[in-house]
Amino acid sequence: MKTKELTIIGLGGVGGYFGFKLAQKYASSDAANISFVARAQTYEVVKEKGLTLLSAEHANPVAHPHQIYRNVAELPVTNVFILCVKEYDLENICLQLKSSIKEDTVVLPLMNGVDIYERIRKIISNGIVLPSCVYVASHIKEKGIVEHKGNPGKIVMGRDPENPQYDALEIAELLKDAGIDLDYKENSFPDIWTKYFFIASFGLVTARYNKSIGQVVEESALHERASLIMKEIEAIAKRKGIAISEDIIEKTFQKAASFPYQTPTSLQLDVQSGKANTELELFAGAIIDYGKALEIPVAETQQIYHEIKEGLRS
Numbered sequence: 001m002k003t004k005e006l007t008i009i010g011l012g013g014v015g016g017y018f019g020f021k022l023a024q025k026y027a028s029s030d031a032a033n034i035s036f037v038a039r040a041q042t043y044e045v046v047k048e049k050g051l052t053l054l055s056a057e058h059a060n061p062v063a064h065p066h067q068i069y070r071n072v073a074e075l076p077v078t079n080v081f082i083l084c085v086k087e088y089d090l091e092n093i094c095l096q097l098k099s100s101i102k103e104d105t106v107v108l109p110l111m112n113g114v115d116i117y118e119r120i121r122k123i124i125s126n127g128i129v130l131p132s133c134v135y136v137a138s139h140i141k142e143k144g145i146v147e148h149k150g151n152p153g154k155i156v157m158g159r160d161p162e163n164p165q166y167d168a169l170e171i172a173e174l175l176k177d178a179g180i181d182l183d184y185k186e187n188s189f190p191d192i193w194t195k196y197f198f199i200a201s202f203g204l205v206t207a208r209y210n211k212s213i214g215q216v217v218e219e220s221a222l223h224e225r226a227s228l229i230m231k232e233i234e235a236i237a238k239r240k241g242i243a244i245s246e247d248i249i250e251k252t253f254q255k256a257a258s259f260p261y262q263t264p265t266s267l268q269l270d271v272q273s274g275k276a277n278t279e280l281e282l283f284a285g286a287i288i289d290y291g292k293a294l295e296i297p298v299a300e301t302q303q304i305y306h307e308i309k310e311g312l313r314s
């Protein structure tokens with residue numbers, strides 16, 4: 001079997017968790033070489049000390065990649081690029097990757113958002129792009145050190161709608177063999193939208209009030225706001241013909257209740273730490289744009305979007 005070259009781009013909460021598992025598993029195996037792309041201080045720390053993952057799942061918290069690079073232009077031929085950046089870095093990464101993508105190169109975005117596949121395809125028209133969504137509660141503790149809490153991470157990965165003949169089974173097996181919980185489906189878009197129901201509504205409400213996922217489930221005013229946002233997303237998803245379950249809102253609250261009570265969302269962490277960039281546009285901005293395009297009222301999302309923006313300004 002030929003060694004697969006996999007490269008994780010971005011060693012934050014998501015890339016740090018899944019990249020760690022892959023690097024540790026394949027450190028001394030011919031099945032795959034796991035390389036990283038990281039920038040600035042993350043690059044320096046991981047090059048010198050390896051990537052640290054603080055997680056109850058791993059007794060040995062350090063993993064070393066096959067290679068680590070500062071940018072995509074330095075990479076040798078890669079079979080699979082795993083994108084683990086925030087949405088505001090997506091276009092930049094895709095522009096850098098464009099010339100490295102051959103017909104059989106696979107791009108696997110592990111990100112939130114319902115328009116990630118389309119956005120990648122606007123820049124990268126060739127190769128295979130596997131639409132996916134991801135669940136994991138992990139964040140950067142310090143550059144090069146990622147902390148994971150709660151349930152094991154999970155990936156739902158689907159076939160490329162533009163290349164449905166391409167079967168990613170071998171990649172799915174490599175990920176699963178590294179201990180990653182992964183579902184490989186014909187069509188992952190219903191799962192991507194299902195995740196979006198959860199993360200857009202809970203992301204916005206947790207970020208607005210700096211309250212945890214558990215608090216949003218429990219406190220009635222916050223519960224109500226999350227519910228109203230989900231109703232708006234439901235109207236959009238139905239109009240777009242996405243096959244989501246009839247009791248999606250109830251199921252989303254059940255899923256939220258399965259997270260440890262104090263779990264924050266990544267949007268909440270970014271908004272509350274006053275970061276210059278956040279994924280507010282990925283969550284609220286996208287709903288507002290879909291609302292406009294489809295003439296569906298999205299007043300609650302607009303309202304909370306402005307409240308969060310006001311908070312960021314003050």
Ligand SMILES: NC(=O)C1=CN([C@@H]2O[C@H](COP(=O)(O)OP(=O)(O)OC[C@H]3O[C@@H](n4cnc5c(N)ncnc54)[C@H](OP(=O)(O)O)[C@@H]3O)[C@@H](O)[C@H]2O)C=CC1
Binds near residue numbers: 040093111
């Ligand atoms: N964290 C979580 O619990 C979850 C997050 N998600 C989603 O996954 C995606 C990734 O989120 P998350 O991992 O939390 O984000 P983070 O901000 O923790 O990590 C993103 C990483 O990408 C790096 N990066 C950005 N551009 C480049 C570049 N050009 N070269 C190298 N590295 C780069 C950043 O570097 P630097 O540190 O230098 O800025 C950062 O380390 C988002 O869409 C998020 O919504 C989904 C599920 C759970």
Ligand SMILES: CC(C)(CO)C(=O)C(=O)O
Binds near residue numbers: 138266267
């Ligand atoms: C809520 C959580 C941690 C679940 O995966 C998430 O997706 C995020 O914060 O972006």
